[in-house]
Amino acid sequence: MSEGSNDPLDEAAAQLAHLARALLSASEVGLRIHATRTARRTGTPAVAVPEPRRPRGEEDDRDRAVAPATSTSRSPRRTSAAHPARTSTPVTPPSGRRPAGAPHAPRPSTRGPASSRLLGVHRDALDFFREQERPAWATDMLRDRGLTAAWEPPWSAGYAPAGWTQLTQHLRSRGWDDEVLLAAGLSRRSRTGNLIDHFRDRIVLPLRRADGQVIGFVGRCAPGGDPRTPKYLNSPASGVYDKSATLFGLAEGRAALTSGAVPVLVEGPMDAIAVAAVTGEAFVGLAPCGTSLTRAHVDELGRVVDLASSTVVVATDHDAAGDAAAVKAFERIAGRCAGQLRAGLPEGLDPSDVLRREGPAGLREALTTRTRPLLDVAVDHRLMRWADQLQWVQGRVRAARHVAPLIAQLKESERGSAVTALAQRLDLMESTVSDAVAVAVPELSREVPPDASTSRRIQEGSTPTLRPPAATTAPPHTRGR
Template sequence: MLTPQWLDELRSRISLSGVIGRTTRLTKAGREFKACCPFHNEKSPSFTVNDEKGFYHCFGCGAHGDVIRWMTDQRGLSFMDAVKELAVEAGMELPAPDPRAARRAEEQKSLHDVMAAAQSFFVHELSTEGGAAARRYLETRGFPARIVQEFGFGFAPDSRTALKEALHQFPHEMLVEAGLRIVVEDRDPYDRFRNRLMLPIHDARGRVIAFGGRILDTAKTDAPKYLNSPDTPLFDKGRTLYNLHRAAPAARRTDRLVVVEGYMDVVALAAAGIAEAVAPLGTALTEHQIERLWRVVETPVLCFDGDAAGKRAAKRAVERALPLLRPGHSLRIVSLPGGMDPDDLIKAEGPQAMERVLEGGKSLVETLWEAERDASPLVTPEDKAGLKARLLDHVETIQHPDIRSLYRRDLLERFDSFAFARRDRQRGSPRGVAPWRAAAPPPMPAQARDRLRRIGNGDGLLAAVVAGFIARPAFLARHAETLAKVDSPDRGFAATIDALIEISERTEPLETAALHTILAERRLKVPQPSDYAGMRFGFLEAGSGSGGDELAEALSLLVERPAIEAALAEATRRFEQELSDEAFAEQQRLRERKLAFEARLRQMASSRAGQE
């Protein structure tokens, strides 16, 4: 029996780019590979291969799949022949047939038949006289007929036995196991869903595995407004995302996946033209669901209602995500205005307003900072110390060492600015805002200051970092993903970086001399001391025990610098247009962050050059 876990292990052991590269010429492009699509004729490459996500995709013809799909579609093998060939390559034994697993698979297949029959029954009942109230509710929501049909809306009659009678061809035990009937002691069994508007819940393959029902008789205050199927052999609510089977293809086209609080929010967004939306099912977002989101896009957008409950849900999602963070994968958080849900906002201001909200999301670290800062009054030193302790507690949950270090630095910078900076009123501040003025940096020798100016304004830092990795190749594999984020205007250094990332994937030990030989053979640019203004960074000096840590920090500064400068330029532009307190505060926050960035770079420079 080929279980999903066994197939996932097979995929993880195989290099997708290695398999595809045997018949298709691939070119490294950052963390991905590009090529002209092998499935259709084209002159410019639109076919990408992503080893981290484990799939290929063509933006021209839409071809998409994993390594098994490649073997079946491109090589023409059957599914089992493809699996057998890949298993030999991965050094894995095919699992022996398991009679119990085969029996469970047959039972699940039968349960799928039950759920499909139930869905047909609910859809039919919506069109009958008994479904009139459900149809009127759908009209009040403004859902067009195509949306009602696409999402499979139905109606469960107000009867304790209607579903059982309609599905009489299935044993009663199967209806109970599928979550459609309820058995209690000393009472007759009865249908779980009664007098409710019904929505089917699908798995990733588009099969019905559960249902959600919205109450229509609002006078029943003791009944839940929404009722979902219980966990069954087909349905695990903590591992299922509503609408993922429709949203994933749309998300891969737009590179955006939106997570909302409920499935009616998903339907409202689809009706407004936003097809890439999913929702959890009655629970807070789980770790497994976050991992499922990251398999589709690297930074999903979590959209919460703007009320207190929405803020609590956002904080819970952040806390769940922190231990799972890895390079390139995060979350963006948006809150809807005025306690609205997506449908309210779309009806009030149109789909464009929803798009604007989704484009203005906050980063995960910013959401965490604001949630803890606003959690309680910060009046006394003890209050502020408590804030710092909570922030550091969150940081310690992050498993990835580089991300943990960067979060600690970011949050401590925000805390220091909040807790210690002097508040000086400046003339011209909008409406009496008292911005925090960063302390003047300590003086430094003129020679070091001149070198720092050249490093900060040119490509000196980039050249030093590249030289550092050539001098310390053992650190390449550890930091290759971060290095891939460097965007250099110098084509020579950009080509060298691509080569270093490619070389880092080799299994044999790397040595500086060998690197020099490879780069020379490829006629790639190797940094010279003159390229980094003669600065003597610690990671460039032989025998420096902390060189690896300093190299990692210099790389993070290199990646962070353009983002800070772009954000500050945008904040300044916004302030000049709006002249608002909020815009001014954001400009000052980014200015302080840039000053802190420059202070750290100056410190790294001063510790060496300043001693000459």
């Protein structure tokens, strides 16, 4: 039939054929889009989608459009084998994400020239802070809290002046360029684009890595200031500083810890100084800065202390937030140390508050004779949410399941007594609690490291530095009605 035919049936047939070709093309495009998206998500090369089979001699408009000007004919495309260029180009994921399965790019070295420059500029910054005249509020605050030792080594506190650019200008005069100041987190850009000091009008304490090198700072603001101002301000992350793996006080107390001092986990650097100030070398205060306790923090402590033969004391504030922090600490250290204790701080007070109100003797007593097992604190905290359901058996069973993961994190040799104590407290059969713990153990087995030093500790006949006191009597439980 000629193209000029005006037969309605022929025209309808031609329109249907054109529509069919369009649908095939749309289907092919959809498949290609799907393949490309899958490749971007998985990181694998895009797989070519075979083109629809066309009748012999029929030519696609797209083939004519891409054919070279000198060519008069072109065979239809068939498979990816005939056109490898369409299938071999890797897809780069958006936002700079690494394709799945691709090798990791090497991380910047923390020991190369960049690291040495960051360490150098931090040394100069500490010297600058130490040379500044201290305002009255700073000296009065530390004196009133009994923490004047913070100005002296090993703490070496200084003062960041209230001006906008004093440190920045000083470091520039020492030859440090803006790139280093920004990378170290000592300066930052204002809204106008100019560099300003990160720390202003604060008592500044250096943060050190294990070898004593300064890698950052934490600053304490003046009391009674703007409530929107953060009480503590930390250095931002840099090539040498990671707050999730840095414990304030670990480098300063390293010698005491290796000699048998008891690690005390606190919430702030002033608390860490307070612990060390009143206990000599018997206890060493350790504080995460700007974050809660992490497994990396515990790993860092474990490189200095044999945790398997040591008892760790947690001296967080005696309030709701402090109790939550204590539970988090238990989850991080349970199963890794010989004992875990909670310091007996008065309600609403932290170690530096206790030192100010009760003196050195009061703080020493809170760390020694007023302690209780940290597991009991964690169990109390978790049972609080079930208080209105403990009168029913089903509520007590659910409460036991909620507490079971805490017991599962203990060493296997310690779980039996904890199961018995919880069963008695909730008036449940021990088998019920034991089953709940057995379910929780596999979920935590990959997170809790094995006690690799148990046999060595037995062979050496060593004992924990500080033995936990006998467990306190559990509060009376409520029997079902």
